[in-house]
Amino acid sequence: MNAIAAQREIGTLYETHADWLRDWLRRHTQCSHRAADLTHETFCRLLERPQFAMPDAPRSYLATVARRLLIDDVRRRDVEQAVLYAFEIRCAGVDDISPDRIAEAFQLLHAVLRLLDTLPMEARCAFLLRRMEGLEQKDIAIRLGISLSTVKRHIALAYARCYAIAYAD
Amino acid sequence: MSDSSDANPTPDMIEQAAQWAARLDAGDMSQGDRIACDEWCREHPLHRRTLDRMRAFDARVTNAQDFERDALHTVLAQRRSRHLGRSLLAVAVLMVASWAGIQSDYVRDRFPDYQTGRGELRAAALDDGSEIVLDTDGAIRVDMRGARRQVRLIRGQLLAKVAKDPTRPFVVETADGIATALGTSFILRREAGYTLVTVIESRVRVCPGKIADKQECRILSAGERARVTPTQIFAQSSVDPSVAALWSSGWLEADDQDVADVLTELTRYSERPIRFDRASLRGVKVTGSFPLRDIDRAAEGIARSAALRVHRSADGGIAFTRQH
Numbered sequence: 001m002n003a004i005a006a007q008r009e010i011g012t013l014y015e016t017h018a019d020w021l022r023d024w025l026r027r028h029t030q031c032s033h034r035a036a037d038l039t040h041e042t043f044c045r046l047l048e049r050p051q052f053a054m055p056d057a058p059r060s061y062l063a064t065v066a067r068r069l070l071i072d073d074v075r076r077r078d079v080e081q082a083v084l085y086a087f088e089i090r091c092a093g094v095d096d097i098s099p100d101r102i103a104e105a106f107q108l109l110h111a112v113l114r115l116l117d118t119l120p121m122e123a124r125c126a127f128l129l130r131r132m133e134g135l136e137q138k139d140i141a142i143r144l145g146i147s148l149s150t151v152k153r154h155i156a157l158a159y160a161r162c163y164a165i166a167y168a169d
Numbered sequence: 170m171s172d173s174s175d176a177n178p179t180p181d182m183i184e185q186a187a188q189w190a191a192r193l194d195a196g197d198m199s200q201g202d203r204i205a206c207d208e209w210c211r212e213h214p215l216h217r218r219t220l221d222r223m224r225a226f227d228a229r230v231t232n233a234q235d236f237e238r239d240a241l242h243t244v245l246a247q248r249r250s251r252h253l254g255r256s257l258l259a260v261a262v263l264m265v266a267s268w269a270g271i272q273s274d275y276v277r278d279r280f281p282d283y284q285t286g287r288g289e290l291r292a293a294a295l296d297d298g299s300e301i302v303l304d305t306d307g308a309i310r311v312d313m314r315g316a317r318r319q320v321r322l323i324r325g326q327l328l329a330k331v332a333k334d335p336t337r338p339f340v341v342e343t344a345d346g347i348a349t350a351l352g353t354s355f356i357l358r359r360e361a362g363y364t365l366v367t368v369i370e371s372r373v374r375v376c377p378g379k380i381a382d383k384q385e386c387r388i389l390s391a392g393e394r395a396r397v398t399p400t401q402i403f404a405q406s407s408v409d410p411s412v413a414a415l416w417s418s419g420w421l422e423a424d425d426q427d428v429a430d431v432l433t434e435l436t437r438y439s440e441r442p443i444r445f446d447r448a449s450l451r452g453v454k455v456t457g458s459f460p461l462r463d464i465d466r467a468a469e470g471i472a473r474s475a476a477l478r479v480h481r482s483a484d485g486g487i488a489f490t491r492q493h
Contacts, residue, residue: 082240164183
């Protein structure tokens with residue numbers, strides 16, 4: 001299906017099912033703003049895809065796409081809430097609460113979490129022990145009961161993946 | 170797309186740069202190793218740039234500020250507990266078919282963790298160092314196991330004294346809304362149709378309904394109060410925080426208030442009936458501090474201050490009337 005035909009099909013899908021999707025999302029989020037945003041995003045995602053084929057069960061298909069976006073959205077909000085809360089607790093009373101600084105914190109957390117999502121469990125542990133707890137690589141080897149060269153390999157994997165996340169978008 | 174192949178490192182370059190970065194990070198490179206690393210960097214302009222970029226990201230994470238680390242801990246703990254919650258639920262559903270209602274507040278509210286009878290005041294020490302003082306005829310549920318420290322006020326009034334933990338928010342919720350502690354001390358009181366939040370110390374974020382990040386949330390400071398309903402927050406007049414928390418030390422304080430309101434409040438603490446005719450007591454004011462542990466003394470104190478008569482009936486009830 002070429003791009004123009006795809007757009008037309010997605011348009012039809014929108015006309016037939018957007019209201020249903022918005023209601024479905026409203027029930028799941030209990031917020032009509034978010035429901036509207038996520039409905040919009042769902043259809044945007046469909047338009048962005050290189051291939052589109054009219055699904056056999058459109059509502060189930062739309063719900064699947066929306067569900068994934070909802071999970072991403074919830075995760076994003078968790079991060080933002082956690083940052084704001086931690087900032088309140090640690091830095092409240094400091095006069096210059098710069099929105100840019102908060103935005104930087106969001107970005108850092110999103111990047112680290114994306115990195116962690118791509119790493120296998122032992123590499124994730126090694127990374128957190130090294131960067132968050134400040135353990136030396138040789139001490140990580142002792143702590144995890146693995147060889148120093150394995151630790152080095154895990155750290156190297158984290159470096160390689162972090163490059164992909166931070167620079168290759 | 171064709172000349173950006175010069176601007177982006179190949180997968181091999183990324184892999185090699187990552188190896189060098191990991192070895193530099195271990196800090197155990199020999200003189201020979203360091204020379205080899207320099208040579209590799211000089212082989213191609215992208216080598217050094219890729220390595221530098223990796224180490225820059227590294228530095229950003231290592232130099233993260235305290236609040237950023239706290240936030241990361243919080244999110245990781247949340248993800249872990251969500252994951253756990255889901256797998257436990259799966260096991261429970263397989264084994265016990267009929268407890269579908271166990272997840273709902275309706276059922277769980279019938280099994281409070283702490284309760285008080287009429288006239289009872291109870292302090293519950295939580296295992297994170299926080300304390301909940303529960304007023305007369307109250308009931309709460311507590312859940313400190315997860316990524317959020319949670320208290321549910323089912324009925325009555327509580328004073329929360331929160332131990333600071335930047336990685337775990339302390340949240341008190343009712344059927345009307347959610348209060349997140351941004352500091353240390355606040356009061357929640359359930360009324361018919363709304364929950365009243367009074368901040369005693371520091372700040373609290375108050376949200377209507379079940380979701381803690383709606384745009385309608387507000388942050389209240391010490392002395393500020395708000396009524397919370399499932400859909401909206403209504404600001405109330407400010408109070409003196411030390412007066413607002415007096416009930417938690419066993420005192421009912423009135424400052425030139427309608428005696429009918431004060432008696433209504435006293436009723437909450439009394440196991441015996443308190444009788445008065447609101448219409449005939451209209452306009453009568455009372456001022457003073459009255460002991461909640463001793464209803465008789467409190468009644469006498471109120472009667473004296475408001476120039477009312479008190480008499481006790483056969484069923485132990487206390488009746489207030491105007492002096493003629």
